[in-house]
Amino acid sequence: MTAIDGARVRTPRPPAQATAVADARTNTLAPERVSAPAIRPVELLPERANELTAPTTDTLVSPRPQPSLENRQLWERRYTRRLRWTDGLVILAVVAATALVQLAVLFPGWMTSDPWILARVPLLTAVVWLFMLAGFRTRSASVIGTGTTEYKRVAHASGLAFGLLAIVFVVFQWEGLRWQLIAALPVGLLGVLLGRWGWRKWLLRQRKFGHYASRALVVGRASDVEYVIDRLQRYGNRGYIIVGTTIEDAAKKRMRVGDHSYVVRGSLDTAAEVARDLGADTIIVASTPANDPDFVKRLSWQLEGTAAELILSSRMVDVAGPRISLRPVDGLPLISVRIPTFSGGQHLIKRAFDIVFAGAALLVIGLITPFIALAIKLDAPGPVFFRQRRIGRDGREFFMVKFRSMRVDAEEQLAVLRAANEGAGPLFKMKHDPRVTRVGRILRKFSLDELPQFWNVLVGDMSIVGPRPPLPTEVTEYDGTVSRRLYINPGITGLWQVSGRSNLSWEESVQLDLRYVENWSMTDDLRIMWRTAKVMVAPVGAY
Numbered sequence: 001m002t003a004i005d006g007a008r009v010r011t012p013r014p015p016a017q018a019t020a021v022a023d024a025r026t027n028t029l030a031p032e033r034v035s036a037p038a039i040r041p042v043e044l045l046p047e048r049a050n051e052l053t054a055p056t057t058d059t060l061v062s063p064r065p066q067p068s069l070e071n072r073q074l075w076e077r078r079y080t081r082r083l084r085w086t087d088g089l090v091i092l093a094v095v096a097a098t099a100l101v102q103l104a105v106l107f108p109g110w111m112t113s114d115p116w117i118l119a120r121v122p123l124l125t126a127v128v129w130l131f132m133l134a135g136f137r138t139r140s141a142s143v144i145g146t147g148t149t150e151y152k153r154v155a156h157a158s159g160l161a162f163g164l165l166a167i168v169f170v171v172f173q174w175e176g177l178r179w180q181l182i183a184a185l186p187v188g189l190l191g192v193l194l195g196r197w198g199w200r201k202w203l204l205r206q207r208k209f210g211h212y213a214s215r216a217l218v219v220g221r222a223s224d225v226e227y228v229i230d231r232l233q234r235y236g237n238r239g240y241i242i243v244g245t246t247i248e249d250a251a252k253k254r255m256r257v258g259d260h261s262y263v264v265r266g267s268l269d270t271a272a273e274v275a276r277d278l279g280a281d282t283i284i285v286a287s288t289p290a291n292d293p294d295f296v297k298r299l300s301w302q303l304e305g306t307a308a309e310l311i312l313s314s315r316m317v318d319v320a321g322p323r324i325s326l327r328p329v330d331g332l333p334l335i336s337v338r339i340p341t342f343s344g345g346q347h348l349i350k351r352a353f354d355i356v357f358a359g360a361a362l363l364v365i366g367l368i369t370p371f372i373a374l375a376i377k378l379d380a381p382g383p384v385f386f387r388q389r390r391i392g393r394d395g396r397e398f399f400m401v402k403f404r405s406m407r408v409d410a411e412e413q414l415a416v417l418r419a420a421n422e423g424a425g426p427l428f429k430m431k432h433d434p435r436v437t438r439v440g441r442i443l444r445k446f447s448l449d450e451l452p453q454f455w456n457v458l459v460g461d462m463s464i465v466g467p468r469p470p471l472p473t474e475v476t477e478y479d480g481t482v483s484r485r486l487y488i489n490p491g492i493t494g495l496w497q498v499s500g501r502s503n504l505s506w507e508e509s510v511q512l513d514l515r516y517v518e519n520w521s522m523t524d525d526l527r528i529m530w531r532t533a534k535v536m537v538a539p540v541g542a543y
Helices: 016-025 046-051 067-106 117-135 146-171 176-205 222-235 268-278 295-302 315-322 344-380 410-420 438-443 453-459 482-487 506-519 522-537
Strands: 002-004 007-009 214-220 240-247 252-259 260-263 282-286 309-312 323-329 332-337 385-391 398-405 463-466 492-493
Touching: 067 117, 067 176, 067 214, 117 176, 146 522, 176 506, 214 222, 214 268, 222 240, 222 252, 240 260, 240 268, 252 522, 268 295, 282 295, 309 315, 344 398, 344 438, 344 453, 344 463, 344 522, 398 453, 453 492, 453 506, 463 522, 482 506, 492 522
Parallel strands: 214 240, 214 282, 282 309, 463 492
Antiparallel strands: 002 007, 252 260, 323 332, 385 398
16 A cells, blocks of 8 residues: 555555666665665655655656746746737737738728638738747747847747748638738737847846746856856856755865855765755756766656756857757767858858948948047047057958047057056056046947947958957967957957956956857847947946
């Protein structure tokens, strides 16, 4: 007789082999039936003893979800429900409005010849569109709040939805889809993306107060655990709340990373039990024991019913992230890393975009240049523009053009100010540089001094987005790794500018540039340009 949730169920006594498998499912192993290499038993707290039940020989009883896991599943469902309602309302409103305008203004005769078209076309469009958003898992917990990945899925799902609709309408010779494609698709896609963006901003605000976030336990060697926590603190957008750590050095009781201190509990062999005790719904494996290849597999079995995610961290993702893919070969999971290329079709598209965007930007810049030039002239004597030698792609030199923000003798004073350098590595930066003029300080704060660089983009010396253009003196101090920044054109903006600018260390700025050089995409370029616009309005690290 076995007690399950208060009821008594008669179960036959299983054979020894079945019992060992069943016990592994429920995190309890009968030592007398399991050989030495099997899963190690997990010591259970007394208050959890009544949660474990003996399974039958026909079925295995799933472990009861822990409160932390149930809480995570609850907020994920709530957030997904909000996205579903927002998507539905936006899409229904757009397709219905398009159909009404189409029938009332463009083709009023359809109301008499085919009155059902008013309902058939928008309803079918909305149903297929919403179905594709669900099919592409645009509301999956794995992309909640991620931004670019979520937006890409929404765009792909929307495009495929209208592609399928076009095929159906052509096959059956139906009318009415053309204006849905011309008007409803762009307007609706923009509306859905704005809705997702709004909910993402709401989610990030909630996470500042510890809501709608995963409780994470970080497991591994001390140095790797520290590295993962540091990255989550910097770039995690508070998607994870670190509730504790489990490291190989069991003698430690606390671990300090940055301004925060984290508790150290148990050992790697008891990570599953620590996760239950701390109420963690996510376990991040920063590294695995050197002589235990089955550690991750065993841990995943032990976490059944306790956690929602088991995440494996790798430092290789720092630079090669977007080029990594998993390729299973006959049950052997192989991690494939695509070798980066620095020429070809994608780079031609990037160059074409640079020409079009820079040409349009220069038209606008030409309208405001007289006002900026007048302010520069009235503030301090000297030319309006400042030309400085920089190093571009493949080490080629070019003259970068900027609005002058310093006094004309700034270069001569540089040697005197070297001792007061506040920049990182070979960079020279001063928060209160005496060479900067009053107008120049305003231009620098809002990055207006860099507007003439669109001319460098137009002639091919620079790109809109890319690594920071270095000075010749900086390049002489580069080692072999840092020199990879010169594999593509430098940019007016880049990851360095939107991630803190002068507040970054030299190593951090180099890492961001290398990550961009090897993994850039047009989608990332557009995202960086959008973030640059926000940084110009609310500057961070600009001086």
